[in-house]
Amino acid sequence: MSDQAGERSKQLLVEAIDKLDLPTLQSVFKEMCAASEDFRQEASARLLVTEPALKRAAGDEDSGPNKKQKLEDASTAYSRYESCQNCKQVFDVTKNTKKSCRYHEGQLELDPDVFPDDDQVEMDPNSIDVETDDRRRTHPHGFIWDCCDEDCNNKGCIVERHVAAKPFPKRVGIKSAPEIIEIEDDDDEEEDDESE
Numbered sequence: 081m082s083d084q085a086g087e088r089s090k091q092l093l094v095e096a097i098d099k100l101d102l103p104t105l106q107s108v109f110k111e112m113c114a115a116s117e118d119f120r121q122e123a124s125a126r127l128l129v130t131e132p133a134l135k136r137a138a139g140d141e142d143s144g145p146n147k148k149q150k151l152e153d154a155s156t157a158y159s160r161y162e163s164c165q166n167c168k169q170v171f172d173v174t175k176n177t178k179k180s181c182r183y184h185e186g187q188l189e190l191d192p193d194v195f196p197d198d199d200q201v202e203m204d205p206n207s208i209d210v211e212t213d214d215r216r217r218t219h220p221h222g223f224i225w226d227c228c229d230e231d232c233n234n235k236g237c238i239v240e241r242h243v244a245a246k247p248f249p250k251r252v253g254i255k256s257a258p259e260i261i262e263i264e265d266d267d268d269e270e271e272d273d274e275s276e
């Protein structure tokens with residue numbers, strides 16, 4: 081294959097990857113893990129994180145900087161990326177600081193005074209989805225968070241660590257690690273052994 085043909089084929093592959101939706105991408109990724117041991121190890125190194133590495137990321141110096149990680153040992157590994165139950169974003173558990181997450185704890189409310197001539201606002205305000213409504217773009221000041229009185233363009237009045245949503249299903253065999261992520265918090269939450 082000429083260099084030119086090689087470049088073209090690389091470009092086509094990138095375009096093909098860009099076309100994938102998430103379920104298709106996940107399915108192809110799993111097939112590649114099953115088909116190639118090298119690929120599986122590479123994927124493990126990128127997507128799993130060991131407990132010592134996680135503790136170091138949380139600022140726990142006791143785990144020591146020199147201990148080599150062996151990701152083959154899945155019993156001490158966690159999923160590196162989790163979805164946050166507060167801001168709903170996917171986050172990297174090794175980069176989860178006390179300032180990583182911003183969200184509002186209250187409700188977003190429509191201020192009818194901002195839309196005096198709007199029939200829908202006047203007659204049937206409950207039919208308006210404040211999360212997606214088009215009026216947010218033109219009149220952001222008409223959508224107010226009741227926790228802080230900021231408008232809908234404000235990213236959040238609460239700033240803290242991301243909190244992982246539900247633990248992974250058992251069949252995956254990998255636990256999420258909220259107890260370690262909260263290592264510096266004041267709460268005295270007991271660490272549960274997830275034994276069957």
Ligand SMILES: [Zn+2]
Nearest residue numbers: 184227228237
């Ligand atoms: Zn707020």
Ligand SMILES: [Zn+2]
Nearest residue numbers: 164167181242
């Ligand atoms: Zn978050």
